[in-house]
Amino acid sequence: MSTNTCTNPITISLTLNSKPLSIAVDPAERLLDTLRYQLGLTGTKEGCAEGECGACTVLIDDQPANACLVLTCQLAGRFVRTIESINVDTLHHMHEQGTTQCGACTPGVVMCAQWINEHQDVLKHQSLRQLMSGNLCRCTGYDGIILGIEKTLNETNPATAHKDPR
Amino acid sequence: MRRREGLAKLTGSEKYIDDLSIPGCLWGMAARSPVPRGIIRQIHFAKDFNWSEFVVVDHRDIPGTNEIFMIQNDQPVLAADRVMHIHEPVVLLAHPDRQACRHAINQISFDIDPLPAALDYRKVPTTEQIQYASDNVFAHLSVTKGDVEQAFKDAPHVIQGIYETGAQEHVYLENQGMAAWFDDQGVLTVQGSMQCPYYVVNALKHALKLDESRVRVIQSPTGGGFGGKEDYPSNLACYAALLALKAQQPVKIIYDREEDLAATTKRHPARLKHRTAVDDQGRLIAQDIEMIIDGGAYVTLSPVVLSRGIIHAAGPYACDHVRIEGKAMLSNSVPFGAFRGFGVPQAAFAMERHMDHIARTLGIDAVEMRRRNLIRDGQSLSTGQVINDGTDRVALMDLALKESGWAGHIKDHAAFNQTHPYLRKGMGLACIYHGSGFTGSGEVHLASKLHVAGLSDGRIEIRSANTEIGQGMLTVFTRIASHRLGLEPEQIVIAEADTSRVPNSGPTVASRTTMVAGKLVENACSDLLDQLGLPVHETGQVVVDAITAWHLDNPGQELVGTAQYRQPPGINWDDKTYKGDAYGTYGWATYIARVQVDLRTCTTTVLDFHAVQEIGTVINNTLATGQIQGGVVQGIGWALMEECCFREGAMINNQLTNYIIPTASDVPGISVSFLENPYEHGAMGAKGLGELPMDGPAPAIANAVADALSQLLIDQPDTIPLTPERIMSLTTPIHA
CATH class of the missing domain: 1.10.150.120 ([2Fe-2S]-binding domain)
Structure with missing residues (x-):
């Protein structure tokens, strides 16, 4: 069950919940979807998909961010923490x-x-x-x-x- | 006791429907009507598009009756020949890829011959707009007491007012979601976010032509409901099930926020007219009240919302002559539905604004006005129900006044408002009440059943169809059983609300779960003791030992204590005349708001808020307090900022960017106090509490705004929400 069919994935490396991760993603994929549907980290919730409600708040390089407004491909080399941490x-x-x-x-x-x-x-x-x-x-x-x-x-x-x- | 599932929620490990990975699952979506009313001539599927990848369902794929099973079954699952509102679903699609689904929805277009739409429930419809009966009236209900006409003839003062309240969106943080699949034996399972699993069972049986043994409904942990997941999940369940049937694969439908706000139910907009006869002291002689609510395009729950609304419309006051007429009107809008309060917030807004209006007109203090009229034991409400519960409602109001520092603030505000160039402070109060459980004979008709099983390891399992939607049902049922049987919370299991395992203990609505279903928990525990041959007051290890011993004697057997609702003695209600005991009991409250209006921006800030209520026994203080605080803040939102903007009967501000709900910095801490007067027919003495806090904030705040702006008003704040734009239109401009 995917949310997105991708023809040109790009591979990035980041640190997720203190562990290194290499992942191929659609350039248009939101961090929220990568977490929830690719990685099974469903603790991060979608509430509004436009950065208003904060249900998908994660920490990126120690700063709070709405995972619905961040593209996963932007996170090369970054440190991401989710509720699972x-x-x-x-x-x-x-x-x-x-x-x-x-x-x-x-x-x-x-x-x-x-x-x-x-x-x-x-x-x-x-x-x-x-x-x-x-x-x-x-x-x-x-x-x-x-x-x-x-x-x-x-x-x-x-x-x-x-x-x-x- | 801490919330049972609290840590699962705090750590994010609780699995809501969108968190469940279902192998082979498709995503489902609906193509919806773009017009408010019309005849469907043709549905166009774009030619240069590969439709073979998609499962496509329309009304012809419905094996049963094309109706959502509810009160009148007038709402189709999928529009067949005509549409009655914008966003009415016509075609369903499923595909493994969610984006592909979204894209494909835009490749469907409709040829619809438009018909004249009824878009303002307050206006008498033209002949061309008539779509229901002869007048578009879904329901017409009335309450009468005494001789209103005669009482008005002799009255020294007659005071009138018109009050309006807008639609409100629930904004449960978890959007609507449902999954459906058929197993090899053809049994349909539907799992998702819902308040009332057996409503969903009934809807699926009806639309898919399945007998009950072939339908299984499971409630997933539900991220808020507030009534929004009372009736609407039946629609969503039918969509998912129809797609799953045709696809022969599991299908999940998860609304995104825009679709949820656009396509699902809201609080009924309402207009109330009050005409009241009073004596020189402000005592109510006669009340003549008209309540009209906007039902939207289909009947759904509007008649019962109207029923509860009119029964509460005359307020918690003693008055000998009352006439209340209520109408639920059709409009070509997305149907309005259940929302916390269920007609009472609208009625209470009008009544409590009107009390201030009467007081101001006669030059009587607003508090004194209520003191003279609040119902005393031995007096009767509008349906003739005599109240005799021992609660001192005047003392309750006095406590709220004391806690809020009413007298001191009134004095301070007068000085402040005279000197400050652009800030004005004010205070307002509202005396409210809310009937617990279903209205009238509703609980008798429900005849709810609940089981408490003794497990072979000595634990007990509570089997009920009531759902945890954030209100704390898991914790409260645990506490009730633990108290009844003297067991530790860990010895009590609450079964998943899975209709293949739990009996129908009724819907999770109407402030009934703790009081009514909780009482069934107590009674089923008693029955369990009885089956074990134990005395009715036996508790603790003796019970555990008896359960394990029973299982040793009866290997593989089920040990189940059962309970079914029985109406407490002394409740008499007549559905036809609307006379008698409308509810077994009521929660009572006085709410006080203190506000500050900034005349430069016309924004209103709630400075502090005091909620004092009598709700029978408080079973869990943290949960009860949280319910009140959450309800009050939802009420503050409705009063000040939450405005559904409609175009042709559809919400156009269907995003959280422009449908504004309160944030932490928009509201003060909410001060909550309880008076406890145990209700003998409620679990552990509890009454309902969940809806009461929705009823009081709006009138208390509007009364406070009126107080703050008393010198400046050219019109009264009798319509909510009191957005800055509306406040601006009510006041004379200042030149600060």
Whole structure:
């Protein structure tokens, strides 16, 4: 079951979830489809296919990106991380605080949270709610997401304990 | 207790339908009508195109009846001779390559002779626009109480208002998706994203002419529903099954967001007219209410949405004389369908705006207006249902006022609004209620069944057709059974909602899963104890030991405790007269919004929001709080920003780029408080809760906007969404 028939694949090498990968792709193939349908990494979800909802958030060279807006052939030599790379032990606060309900936005939320956790300086410039505004959620009303991430951040870095000002 | 499937969702390992790899599977897609109404003359398949690679299905390939099985069966699976709305499916295609499918859809064109379309449900249709009965009215329902005409004659004040609400898109984050395949024995399996597996079974039986033993429906983990996956999955299941039948291969249809927004159901647009007789103190003497909803091109669920809407239209107030007339109208729009709240959000918006309107007209405080009218125990709602549940609804409102800092903010805002050059702050409240479970005799007709099996290893398995759609059903059912039998959560298995294994415990809708189906879990546990010869209050290891011992005595046998819904005593409802106990019980709430309007941009920001509700027992605080917060934010979206723009009955802003829903930075933290007054006929004392939070935000916010802009309004904010454009049209321009 393919999404795309390709006549002129190009082969690229990248690092995916800390492992080297060489893959032949259609030049027009989205990273989202490569992950989901070629590599079976279905944790990354499609929500809107136009970069609005953030359900397909992955980290490319440590920066969050919407996998629906990235062509796989652009990723030669790049470092890509997906939800499958996340250590389950880092998720217990989110589990406890109701960060996930239906789960469709959740992998994207977790990836964005992972990026914030690794770059906590960004919280000096923007609130957690602003930083999370690229990830649409229709279930939680965001409180469960914000609370779960706050607790996760505070555990990682208690010195800069963070609290949603709103 | 933590959400049972929480870690699977957080790690992305939960398998939704689009995540399942099905060997040999084709992609399916629909070619749709480009016009709102017309006669199909011809379907053109482009000549220089290799159609031999494609499986092509039209109405002639339907082995059964070309109808989507629902209330009136007027919607065809595939349009045959005529189309009734834009995006109505006419031809289905399947191909191994998804892009090829997309491309091929554009190689199909239609010759359609257009007919006059009815595109505004508020207008009386012309003769040429009549398409249903003699007047395009799908359903006409009414509620009457007392003598309205006489009461108006004697009334000191009569106050009128007209209120309108727009369509709303569910925007479940997982788009609609369904897969279908036939096995060697000719048994059809359909698996996908859905709320109601047995609705899908019924639709497949009807359209594919299969008896129940040949249809198996499995719910995949479902990425949000909100009603959008109540009725529509039946359509999608039929499309996938028809393609699979013709292809003799599995077929999967996954909508992308644009197709999902364009082709699936939305909340019914509605217009309500209120005419109310009140005394000098603002006490309601008589209410005369008209509710019209836009049904779209086919009946679907509109009559039951209308039913719930009109029953709630008079609000949670005591009034002796009430007349409510409701109509669901045909229009040549994509059919409107179930959406969280199911007619009540529209009704509550009108009622609670109207309460403020009455208060303002009479010079009475909005809170006082409600205090004087809120229903007390012993008084009756519009259907004559006497409320006697022991909940103090005035105290509930007072708690919300206290928690929101109402009095203090009112004072502060007055000073702020006088001095600030371009910001205006305001507060608004809404008193709301929501009937739990199906309306009237609905639960009796459903006669839901549920099983709890004792497994040979001593664990128990709950077998129900209720679905986890994000609301927490897996966790709540686990908790209910764990509480009932004194077992650890790990000793409780919840069966996959697979209709070949689970009985029909009814649809996952109407705030009924915890209260009604959860009660069946308790009762099936009791039956299991009974079958084991254990006393009804036995719990813990004794139960586990009895189950394992039973299996040793009865090797290979099934040990199943069963339960079937029985109406609690004392509920009396008449479907014909719409009198009596419309619901077994109600959730009650007061919601308070504080907003700030920026007069330069006419944008409204919700500064804080307080939701106080009585929902019986709170079974899981995190889940219940999350339901309220999520519902409130969905309500904020509907109130302020979510606008479906229609052209010829089809949504033209069918992208998340221009259909705007709230982000984390658009909303404040939502403050949630519960009062608990256990309902004896609900599981562990629970009532329904999932829809209540959709009912209150819109009127509370509109009332707050009216408060903020009171000095500037040339027209009232009685239509939502209150987009900046609409706020601009309601206010006199400022020159800051």
